[in-house]
Amino acid sequence: MTRSKELQSFGGTNNHNIKPYTATSIHVSELASNPKATKLFLGSFQSRSASFKHTFLNSASLTNSFPIDEDVFDLDRPTQGFASIADAIQDIRNGKMVLVVDDEDRENEGDLIMAAQAATPEAMAFIVKHCTGIVCVAMKGEDLERLQIPLMVNEKENEEKLCTAFTITVDAREGTTTGVSASDRAKTILGLASRDSKPSDFKRPGHIFPLRYREGGVLKRAGHTEASVDLAVLAGLDPVGILCEVVDDDGSMARLPSLRQFAARENLKIISIADLIRYRRKRDRLVESSGVGGTRMPTKWGPFQAYCYRSVLDGIEHIAMVKGEIGDGENILVRVHSECFTGDILGSSRCDCGDQLGLAMQLIEAAGRGVLVYLRGHEGRGIGLAHKLQAYNLQDAGRDTVEANQDLGLPVDSREYGIGAQILRDLGVRTMKLMTNNPTKFIGLKGYGLEVSGRVPLVTPVTKDNKRYLETKRAKMGHVYNFDLGVRFRNLIDDHKKSNENVEPSNVVN
Secondary structure, three states: OOHHHHHHOOOHHHOOOOOOOOOOEEOHHHHHHOHHHHHHHHHHHHOOOHHHHHHHHOOOOOHHHOOOOHHHHOOOOOOOOOOOHHHHHHHHHOOOOEEEEOOOOOOOOEEEEEEHHHOOHHHHHHHHHHEOOOOEEEEOHHHHHHOOOOEOOOHHHOOOOOOOOEEOOEEEOOOOOOOOOHHHHHHHHHHHHOOOOOHHHEEEEEEEEEEEOOOOHHHOOOOHHHHHHHHHHHOOOOOEEEEEEEEOOOOOEOOHHHHHHHHHHHOOEEEEHHHHHHHHHHHOOOEEEOOOOOEEEEOOOOEEEEEEEEEOOOOOEEEEEEEOOOOOOOOEEEEEEEOOHHHHHOOOOOOOHHHHHHHHHHHHHHHOOEEEEEEOOOHHHHOOHHHHHHHHHHHHOOOOHHHHHHHOOOOOOOOOOHHHHHHHHHHOOOEEEEEOOOHHHHHHHHOOOOEEEEEEOOOOOOOOOOHHHHHHHHHHHOOOOOHHHHHHHHHHHHHHHHHOOOOOOOOEEO
């Protein structure tokens, strides 16, 4: 087989001869516990299937096995129909407003947002004309404390649907009359934005509604409060933002179709909070070393070095298992593995997670150089353990893994790989051969600036318990399973049986 034809045999959806996923493979537990099976598996790298070893450990570029538009890798690319975050930041920097919409499953609304230090009577008049009139100013907690502006109610007593952190209302003490006019509101907002203001500069109550920004911004809370401050900071301005909800002519909340018309009519940039989150994730430091690293970690697959990292957003700890020397960081064999308590720890056969984890560790050990990043907080593709068990009940009632999540009102896959990318970068990885069948993971890592020089498929057993799950991931989530590789496993086993009847690959399943 020529090199080009060999790569085509791993070609995923472009291979029209692919059969349903019933490939035969060696169970990873056989590799871990049965020396004869391990010898059989690793022997395949050194004898009959030299190209097999080449594909797994020394592949050039297998990225074409995912038929993905290269533009998808660009996290700065806006969602269709929206302006880029960079363009919106420039408008904020220039004192203009932008229209920011949140998720359809959240408020499904649009707010006019601008930097507070750019407030003018004209801007306030425009906002009051087209919005609810409840003009809010998002501020950091430290500034609210400096100005002695407390919350209306504490967090436990907050009954607002999204727990928006309203403070008591204020007006500027000097230079205002009733506090409600456009010029009065602009005066109050400029006072809130000034670093020189004092608590005595404001009357309480008033007509401006300060809001307490949650540290971490849209990465912690995907709200307009956080978006307004984040945009101001990204524009190089003081961390204070104006926001007000846009309404239709009949006074009802404006939704996306009318918001688009409004933005076009008023020549305003319209952006989504989801795009702002991606923009920040690409640039912010999301993880830090816990100070524990290089710990010797003997495993059943071989010795590794363990490094611990902590998310700066939620404090969750993640671990990286490193084999050998990273060196120049080029073409490192990498697996970014999502936590799965049921599969990884309990050995559940409802998924392929535990098998993939073991196979990835086995392949890294065989290569002598590689990294496995274990991301916690990804249970059930991000929905959590309890919800995953609920989804299993729905699957037993006939729903598939995608439908079950949707029936529970949960995302199909909410995992995010920026932390994994930053861990790899901190370890010195520059380019990698990524072990995955999942195009979302491929996109997620490449989108954070890591170069994926090749894709290494992970072929694990199909059982009666996970067959429908795997088929659903392929049909509805774009996962690529390389069935020719499974045939190759079967051929290796058949050939070995003929040459050595003493080895019985007992954990081979159809």
